Amino acid sequence: MLSIFQRLPWLHRLLIGFASALITFALFFLPEPHTLIDETNNYEIGKPYALTVKPRQLSPSITLPDSVGLNWQSHTVGSGESAAILFQRLGLSSRQLYQLTSTNKEIEKQLSRLKPGDVLEFGFDVEGELIELRRPQSAFETFVITKTAQGFESQLATKDVIYQYNYAEASISSNFWNAGRSAGLTANQIMELAGIFGWDIDFALDIRKDDHFQLLYQEQVVEGEVIGRGKIIAATFKNQGDTFTAILDEKTGNYFDQNGRAMKKAFLRSPLDFRRVTSNFNPTRRHPVTGQVRAHRGTDYAAPVGTPIWAAGDGVVEKSGYNKFNGNYVFIRHSNTYMTKYLHLQKRKVKTGQRVKQGQTIGTLGGTGRVTGPHLHYEFLVNGVHKNPRTVKLPQSKSLSGSAKTTFIANAEIKLAKLERYSELLYTN
Numbered sequence: 258m259l260s261i262f263q264r265l266p267w268l269h270r271l272l273i274g275f276a277s278a279l280i281t282f283a284l285f286f287l288p289e290p291h292t293l294i295d296e297t298n299n300y301e302i303g304k305p306y307a308l309t310v311k312p313r314q315l316s317p318s319i320t321l322p323d324s325v326g327l328n329w330q331s332h333t334v335g336s337g338e339s340a341a342i343l344f345q346r347l348g349l350s351s352r353q354l355y356q357l358t359s360t361n362k363e364i365e366k367q368l369s370r371l372k373p374g375d376v377l378e379f380g381f382d383v384e385g386e387l388i389e390l391r392r393p394q395s396a397f398e399t400f401v402i403t404k405t406a407q408g409f410e411s412q413l414a415t416k417d418v419i420y421q422y423n424y425a426e427a428s429i430s431s432n433f434w435n436a437g438r439s440a441g442l443t444a445n446q447i448m449e450l451a452g453i454f455g456w457d458i459d460f461a462l463d464i465r466k467d468d469h470f471q472l473l474y475q476e477q478v479v480e481g482e483v484i485g486r487g488k489i490i491a492a493t494f495k496n497q498g499d500t501f502t503a504i505l506d507e508k509t510g511n512y513f514d515q516n517g518r519a520m521k522k523a524f525l526r527s528p529l530d531f532r533r534v535t536s537n538f539n540p541t542r543r544h545p546v547t548g549q550v551r552a553h554r555g556t557d558y559a560a561p562v563g564t565p566i567w568a569a570g571d572g573v574v575e576k577s578g579y580n581k582f583n584g585n586y587v588f589i590r591h592s593n594t595y596m597t598k599y600l601h602l603q604k605r606k607v608k609t610g611q612r613v614k615q616g617q618t619i620g621t622l623g624g625t626g627r628v629t630g631p632h633l634h635y636e637f638l639v640n641g642v643h644k645n646p647r648t649v650k651l652p653q654s655k656s657l658s659g660s661a662k663t664t665f666i667a668n669a670e671i672k673l674a675k676l677e678r679y680s681e682l683l684y685t686n
Contacts, residue, residue, distance in 0.1 A: 331378045332346070338373070357409055367400050378393075389401065398416075423473075453503045460531035464496070472489050504668075522654065524570040525567065528635055529622070563621045565618045566619055572592070572597075572613060574609055582627050583634075598638070599620060603631075
């Protein structure tokens, strides 16, 4: 009787024989399974282990995510350092630097114009080859050089900047600067606030205890982090019983009051930086030299020698000279109506007949002439008559009119309502 195997078709017998041969080979010639494990690494089930990948050995059709697997080194440019010195320090060749700078003009400009304090970030792969180079431009912009299959390419990578509102307020107990700092304002914001109201308030002499300010301002936010402060949107300042209001007009970039009248005037109330005044909290206005409280034809500012003195408004220097009473002095005619005088200067920075702009430095504070101590004597004349520079009515810059005024007033009401709402929230919390 034929066996079952012999009764099978010949093709089936052939396949069974081939399978039997494979099993016999596996049993006698393949290594034991445990010998296939690298026991020197002591791998354990359930634990993650790093996988070494060499990007250059991958298929060119595969695109890796940005900066995956790169080893980053950050270097700050020191005094006298160049890109060539940094490359040499990192072991990169001058040939590679040339290859980068000759790729395009933007890369050449970025690497040839380094300044002390600039930061360069180098990204290397596992074989130590430079794959990416970054130069941050700001908190939201970075110049990026990337190696590709064709060489190098560059781009300016940007992050979205979101603007949000924030609020600050303070009452003055010692001086305006300290009040601003206690409210969390930056130095630039304090000066910006003084600049907005500087045509109405003499911040050097006319700040008083219990004066109060509040402001709504922008903050710049990138990826949930505040990276900077933007413009002041709206503000009020109460000074000696008077309240001044300023709102930003985004279209012009200028500030106007709630009725569309320009905050900017033809003259500054104070012709020098209030931060430099010896005391900007001086209700009695004592003379800085004699210490007496008496009315006289001008205003005196005691400040360090060398403090810059500004032109209060646009005009022409009628006289820049010296005599034994006034010392170094400058007279500026602003029109047929207005004249300002600046006495006892250490140095004069302008000449007779010279045209000057508001805020331009015309000299420095000193103690020349008949004085017993350094100070600036400042006079403001209207049709030849001395006036108090704080209270005199000043001509304004061009105010808004027509549809621009109507639109501004409507927007101003919204901004002032936000200012008031933030103030209420501050006190309810």
